[in-house]
Amino acid sequence: MLENLPENYRAVVFGASGGIGAAMVAALADDPRCAGLWAGARNAPENDDKITGFAFDLSDEASIEAAAEAIGQDGPVHLVLVTTGILHTDTFGPERSWRELDAATMAEVFALNTIGPALIAKHLLDLMPRDEAAIFAALSARVGSIGDNRLGGWHSYRSSKAALNMLIRNFAIELGRKRKQAICVGLHPGTVDTGLSEPFQRGVPEGKLFTPEYSAEKLLGVLSGLEASDSGQAFAWDGQVIAW
């Protein structure tokens, strides 16, 4: 796994408490080539012999900056995974019509799905090595593709992910200027059985609702096959390129 990263690569997961994030942390902890693993969540995960837990909140840039400072003290970071995201809360769900748009809801969804991951990039991309391979990958969603959108609806979620996709492309371009071996991509995990998808799982065809472990394994497999020329794109769990 991740043979395209150096032996003894160092990895960080922002979103370790999520369904997919926790499965990513577990898979990376099992990889003998991973020499250091930081796992971040709003409540810091417990440390063990391989994992260093840290606390951060997407809506608190200082917490992201502090995490980056602590992580960077030990050396360069080769893998940054952003596995956070929001689709619904107790008080709002995805809109079916423009009539349901609410400014505060939109602002919250953009703060968490777009601005938070951008701030993680702001503080972590500079920790990537200049002369070794490295990957920054954020969980986006196929529904954030403008070209793929045939159904409409879910205005805040879709548009927050479309904006995230643009930032990923922008960061890839900027990253490519100074770190030729670095890769910056978006990922679509499939439909995964987590709290985020739970209210929307009814129409999912048989066999198409993945466990977090399956999705994490497929996504890490996709990342393992990437080269610098793939930077700036989005990939689905099965390796397909998603049209922006």
Ligand SMILES: NC(=O)c1ccc[n+]([C@@H]2O[C@H](COP(=O)([O-])OP(=O)(O)OC[C@H]3O[C@@H](n4cnc5c(N)ncnc54)[C@H](OP(=O)(O)O)[C@@H]3O)[C@@H](O)[C@H]2O)c1
């Ligand atoms: N599940 C799917 O079917 C599916 C499909 C397409 C795309 N995705 C994307 O995959 C990603 C992960 O989703 P998931 O299914 O694993 O969802 P999840 O289990 O609900 O996990 C969401 C994660 O985001 C974190 N988070 C939310 N607000 C935060 C904040 N203010 N600060 C820090 N962390 C915060 C949560 O932390 P707390 O535990 O502290 O709340 C949790 O770790 C999301 O970007 C989602 O859009 C999922």
